[in-house]
Amino acid sequence: MANKHRVKLTANFEGNLKEVERFLLEADALQAFDALLIELTDTVIPNLERFPGMGRRFFDRPTRSVEASNGIDSLHRKLEAIAKDGELREYILPHYLLLYVRIDSTIHLLSIRHHLQLSFDFESQWECSKGTQ
16 A cells, blocks of 8 residues: 655645635636535545655646746756755646645645636726727
């Protein structure tokens, strides 16, 4: 049997959960948030405790732009500064993308996003650009 790893939620992950909840509330799909919490506690966390390397290694993904390459390099340096053997991985769920780092025997959940969430406030950006016309 595989050794169990400890799973910790970072403050950023907890903040992301609140953003997902707001997003689903606005989409009138709050029951999906309840389902996410159940999936995290009943499936995702137990899976990561037993199989911490199950997610795809984040740094193995191809970079297709200079900006992405620079961002990856910066992220890699930050991870190296925290933990030399840290593994940054992504766990892909049907509706969510979860980012985590494995450092020794601890898994730190870093980020979670619904696949439909935008990473910026499009409506406020639209309002700003309409005002400049």
